[in-house]
Each structure stands twice: as structure tokens, then as C-alpha cells.
Amino acid sequence: MPKLRFPGFEGEWENTELGNLAIYGKDKTRVTKNHFVSTENIEQNFGGIVPFEDSKTMVDGTEFTKGDILIANIRPYLKKIWQSDMDGACNADVLVLKPQEIDNVFFYFLVAQNKFIDYVMGGVKGSKMPRGDKAHILQYNTAVPSILEQQQIAKFLSLLSNRIATQKELVETLKKYKRGLLSAIFPEKDKATPIYRLSEFTEPWEQRKAVDIAEYSKGNGYSKSDLTESGTPIILYGRLYTKYQFVINEVDTFAIPKASAVYSQGNEVIIPASGETAEDIARASAVEKPGVLLGGDLNILRPFDFINPSFLALAISSGEPQKELEKRAQGKSVVHIHNSDIQEIIISYPARIEQDQIVAIFRRLDHLITLHQRELELFTKYKLGLLQQLFI
Numbered sequence: 001m002p003k004l005r006f007p008g009f010e011g012e013w014e015n016t017e018l019g020n021l022a023i024y025g026k027d028k029t030r031v032t033k034n035h036f037v038s039t040e041n042i043e044q045n046f047g048g049i050v051p052f053e054d055s056k057t058m059v060d061g062t063e064f065t066k067g068d069i070l071i072a073n074i075r076p077y078l079k080k081i082w083q084s085d086m087d088g089a090c091n092a093d094v095l096v097l098k099p100q101e102i103d104n105v106f107f108y109f110l111v112a113q114n115k116f117i118d119y120v121m122g123g124v125k126g127s128k129m130p131r132g133d134k135a136h137i138l139q140y141n142t143a144v145p146s147i148l149e150q151q152q153i154a155k156f157l158s159l160l161s162n163r164i165a166t167q168k169e170l171v172e173t174l175k176k177y178k179r180g181l182l183s184a185i186f187p188e189k190d191k192a193t194p195i196y197r198l199s200e201f202t203e204p205w206e207q208r209k210a211v212d213i214a215e216y217s218k219g220n221g222y223s224k225s226d227l228t229e230s231g232t233p234i235i236l237y238g239r240l241y242t243k244y245q246f247v248i249n250e251v252d253t254f255a256i257p258k259a260s261a262v263y264s265q266g267n268e269v270i271i272p273a274s275g276e277t278a279e280d281i282a283r284a285s286a287v288e289k290p291g292v293l294l295g296g297d298l299n300i301l302r303p304f305d306f307i308n309p310s311f312l313a314l315a316i317s318s319g320e321p322q323k324e325l326e327k328r329a330q331g332k333s334v335v336h337i338h339n340s341d342i343q344e345i346i347i348s349y350p351a352r353i354e355q356d357q358i359v360a361i362f363r364r365l366d367h368l369i370t371l372h373q374r375e376l377e378l379f380t381k382y383k384l385g386l387l388q389q390l391f392i
Helices: 102-109 114-121 134-138 147-185 237-241 308-318 319-328 339-342 352-390
Strands: 013-016 022-024 029-032 058-064 068-071 081-083 088-090 094-099 139-142 206-209 212-216 232-235 268-274 285-287 298-303 347-350
Touching: 022 134, 029 081, 058 094, 068 102, 094 102, 102 139, 102 147, 134 347, 147 352, 212 339, 232 237, 237 268, 268 308, 285 308, 298 308, 298 339, 298 347, 308 352, 319 339, 319 347
Parallel strands: none
Antiparallel strands: 013 139, 022 094, 029 058, 058 088, 068 081, 068 094, 206 347, 212 298, 268 285, 268 298
């Protein structure tokens, strides 16, 4: 029996294999390429579906109907599982499971668990591009309750999933709004003023090369292997495009200081010196606190008094300065940006008082995004915990 159960249900669940609960859709069927799904269309971590091809041409594939479970069979660890809400077809790298005499939604939550993914990974073929073994998957041992209890569990988890989807959509909407506002609040190329302006300001913005608005230096020699559970706060370059917003006021990684360590003095602007893509590293963040270790792959700018550091981080991370920085990034497998590259870009800026107000707007917006992002993470964590307790 599961650890957590709805009132009114008792007795043991029935042990069985997955093959007794579902069958595979037929492979290599000549189908109309209408609502055609490939592995790229299924989101990771049981996230749902993204736009897919929709045409009338005939291809070899597998048909699926509304309610079927689609599992990306390439690299199962990506957890690409989707319950279809329409009829369509998919390529051979997507398995179609058709539930039999079991609630379809309950079946989806049965396989949308880390426990099932771990089992599939235990039988994969290949190493560089692991592929799930179809026979092995159907041998997955599980347990199911009565149809009424299945429906109760499915209904509850569906409501929770819908709440998570709504929260996710809200976060994405706020991020999209922020991107739109950034594009409107900074001047376009060869323009003296932006599209959107706070009503009390009318003076044109100034333009200078970045070399004339800050002093430049570099961080020094730390990598992931130097991180410790406690010690002095440290910022490594990779976190700038995976963790932090345009202002950094909390640091959750630590290291033991070295003799040649570089510390923040407060109000520096940092830009990654290397990364996987130009888009990743063409961004900046302002470090508000002093005493933070700054890793070696960081370009450090200390803006002069007429530039708000947080405003400069915003300016570099959007519009024409960002595009110019992307162009100047050099390299193939790893790209690099040097201080000399940053110094050549043109920065547009208004009076300091207007800079301060622009920063305040985006601070509030980032705070709102962070709050809703944390709520999304909490709901998601709660759902994962329930999946472990509602199922055997």
C-alpha cells in the first residue's frame, strides 16, 4: 500500500507489470504528418509539449490518439513524457503507450516518476545516445488500486499539475514583459532617446564608449572544484547566465580565500569572460556587496559616479550593447569576451536620477519574478513528493 491515501480507500494494491496495463502503438505505419511529434517537441522533466510540425504529407510513423502516453525513447534521463490531448503521429524515437483497462491520467502519473525513469535507464542500449529497451520497459513492475481510487488520485494530481502550469505561464509572461520593457526603455541604434520614457524626463541621453565610463580589471583563479559548503561568498562566471539577475545581492556559493584572491568592493559590474555561446556571456550583473570573491573568468568594471552600476548592467545586457558584445565574442567550442572588447561598445545613458528610477522599476519586476519562480519551484517539489507517497 502507498504511504499516503485518500479517505475511504483500503486494501492492498494489485502488483502487475506495465505490459499488462498498456500496449505499444504500431511502428512504421504510413500516416498523415498532421500533428507530428518528434523527441524535440516533448519538454524535459515531464513538462508537456512545445509547438510541432503540422502538415498533410505522408510519412512512416506511429499514430497516437487523445489520452495516449508519448515517451521520448532517446536519452530517457531527460524525462520527456507527455499525455496527448489530441490525435496525431510521431517518429520512431517516440514510444506510444496505449493504456488498457486503466485510467489514462493515472497511468500517465504512474510513469511520470523518477522511479520509472531510473528503471528505464537500467535497461538502455548504447552509451553516447542511450535508447530505452521496449521489452524491458513493459516488464516494469508496479502496483495499481481500484479504478475509483485511480480516478481520485488522477483528479487530484491533475488539479495540482494545472496549478503548476498556470504558475509557469505567469513566470514566462513576466519574463516576456521584462524583455519587452528592456527593448523599449533603452534607445535603438542611432537614436538619442528610447521608445518608452518616464514622463518627467525629457533630456536626450548621452553616448560614450564603455572605456570612458568605468575602470577595468579581472577576477582571479577559482573553479567549481574550489567550492566549499561554507566560507567566503564567491561568484563564478557560469552562475551569471544560470542563476543571477542584473543585480546580485545574495550569493549562495562559497570558497576558501587564496592569497591572490580578488574581492568585490561593492557596486562592481561583472561580465563572463568565457562560456559556451556568445548569447550566454553577453550579459552583466552588478555586485552590491563588498567582500565577495570574484572568480578568474570574470571581467570587472567599476563605473564612475555618473553611472549607476545596476543601470550599466541592464544597459550591457539589452539592446545594441548586448548585440555588439555578442559580435565581439570569439571562439568556437568555448567563446571569450575580453575587457578590450567591452571597452569598444557604445553605452547610452540619461542623467543619474533617471538611471536610478529605471533601476528601481526593474528591481521591483525582478523581485516579482523571483517570488513567482519560487512559488513554482515549491509547487513542483510538492508534486514530486506526493508522487512518491501516492504511488507504490
